[in-house]
Amino acid sequence: MTNAPRRLGLVALTLLATVLAGCGGAKSGADTGGTADVASLATGSAAPSASATAAAAAGRPQLRLDMNADEQQRLWNTYNYCLRDHGVKELKERSAGAPAGSGMISLDQSGEPKAAYVACADKLPLQPPELDKEKNPNYVIQRNDYVQCLRGRGMKIHLLPDGSGWTYDDVEDPTGGLVGAAYDKADKECTMEAFRGKK
Structure with missing residues (x-):
């Protein structure tokens, strides 16, 4: 194994789900249906933050730290199926190897057709704000x-x-x-x- 740097933009489960699902360019959920209230982890309440408001305005789903792997995967699946439906090639042999019942699919990583990524941009999950270096001063x-x-x-x-x-x-x-x-x-x-x- 090499001593290459590991980039951890998300919790490893999200990263693993992203890689297995073939989400091109993402580092990265229950389906929030596009709502973006970020649960306050300190209090357990669902208090909207500035980033949540921006996410809602963009129509993108917001990942949260307290989501389990199945909840996160549902959001990634929505995005990946959108890409596939808009022309991104599915790698069917790799998709067949996904865990049963996960709904995961593997996609071509070429970034083509670009129009698919534009059409599905509103379904690309946002990082939890806590894991966003630009939004979290700590x-x-x-x-x-x-x-x-x-x-x-x-x-x-x-x-x-x-x-x-x-x-x-x-x-x-x-x-x-x-x-x-x-x-x-x-x-x-x-x-x-x-x-x-x-x-």
Whole structure:
């Protein structure tokens, strides 16, 4: 395994769902039906934020940190099916390998036809505001807290200097045995611990 930098724009489940679903250019849900109220993770209430208002105006669905994998996947599926219906080629053999019942499809990553991406732009899920470096003034500090949380669970990683992601310390045993479902669980818990409610 190489020691290449890992970019973590979203929780790993979202990133994995994006890669498997073939969402070109996205780093990235219950279907919110286009509403964009962001649940306040500190209070549990659904209070609209400035980013939520902007998302609603754009008609794009808003991912939230507290969404589970199925909820996120429903939003990505809506976007991917729109792309397919507007002419982006589905990679049927890869789609057939998706988990049963997930509805996931794999798409060609060429970015063509461009008109499909324009037509489906209002269905492309927005990052949770907490994970958006432009919207969260505490992003770099919280990203460091996230990395430290994963390190505390055995991963041998460190934050990149620009705070954009992390890289492995040890190419021989980079995850410290934290893989698969165990990694997914740690990633979700560390994301919630590092980013929720900190202002």
